[in-house]
Amino acid sequence: MGNPFKLEVKVKTYFYKNTKIMFRLKLSLACLSLTITTLSISAVMFPKVEASPVQHKTTQTANNWFLQGIQKANQQDFQGALSDFTQAISLNSQYAEAYYQRGLIYAKYAQGKPLNPDGTVPGCRKIDNYRIICPVKVKDRIKEYKQKAIADFTQTIQLNPQYAAAYHQRALVEDESQKQSQDFQVCINLYFQKSLVYLNQKNYKQAADLLETINKIHVEKKALARLSLVENRETNENPLNSSTISPERRKSPDVLMSEARQDVRKGNLRAAGQKYREAALLLKERKDPRYQEVQQIIAALEQIANK
Numbered sequence: 146m147g148n149p150f151k152l153e154v155k156v157k158t159y160f161y162k163n164t165k166i167m168f169r170l171k172l173s174l175a176c177l178s179l180t181i182t183t184l185s186i187s188a189v190m191f192p193k194v195e196a197s198p199v200q201h202k203t204t205q206t207a208n209n210w211f212l213q214g215i216q217k218a219n220q221q222d223f224q225g226a227l228s229d230f231t232q233a234i235s236l237n238s239q240y241a242e243a244y245y246q247r248g249l250i251y252a253k254y255a256q257g258k259p260l261n262p263d264g265t266v267p268g269c270r271k272i273d274n275y276r277i278i279c280p281v282k283v284k285d286r287i288k289e290y291k292q293k294a295i296a297d298f299t300q301t302i303q304l305n306p307q308y309a310a311a312y313h314q315r316a317l318v319e320d321e322s323q324k325q326s327q328d329f330q331v332c333i334n335l336y337f338q339k340s341l342v343y344l345n346q347k348n349y350k351q352a353a354d355l356l357e358t359i360n361k362i363h364v365e366k367k368a369l370a371r372l373s374l375v376e377n378r379e380t381n382e383n384p385l386n387s388s389t390i391s392p393e394r395r396k397s398p399d400v401l402m403s404e405a406r407q408d409v410r411k412g413n414l415r416a417a418g419q420k421y422r423e424a425a426l427l428l429k430e431r432k433d434p435r436y437q438e439v440q441q442i443i444a445a446l447e448q449i450a451n452k
Contacts, residue, residue, distance in 0.1 A: 207237035248297030255290035309335035353410035
């Protein structure tokens, strides 16, 4: 028989060697596993850091750009506001209010704001009440801004045909008298119908404010039509013996309607109706187109007062 001691030593040696091999194998696998895990974590985290700025940009909505534009316009940063409104429109091509606000800025540029002390565009010179001389370069720039303003107001109207202010602003920058007159009238009609709605809702302040706006638009309409000073005096002054109103109470229709609007604002509808009736007599005698409007106001006031 062999020596049992030698056999035991051989077995222990074999076990020891295999244990070392197994330990090395396990260590290698552990290192490999750690390396793969580390690479996997790096691959996930890296694009997240790089992608975050892009994600921030895409969260800016058309409404956000619009509100930024309003804020900049209020701060007289018209160039910045113009850029923001354009961004809003690029994200939402149906954004009527953004077109309108951008149009307002183009209209300001067309007017050369700020104007010269005599009311002319910088670079132009006033000769008299009806003649202004402007260099060709200035004329071209004004024409370009006018076209852009008209285009934006037109787009606003196409998106919202009831947008009265867009008709008003387009009329102010339009050069063709016929188009001006049409836009003014549409604007007046829309505001007038809205004022009657406010009256029926007993929202007298809003109704009076709209009636005041309508009056201002009538004045602008006359100014842009270049009525003579004599015609303006005839409109504003009441000729003697031209009405049945007693001389001591004779006032111009504009004064009477202004007082009537103040009564409407206070909710004093009967007093307002009486002053509108007096104004209507004068307007009818002078064939003033405002006569029909005043008649509708009187009818509305009487209807509300009799309820």
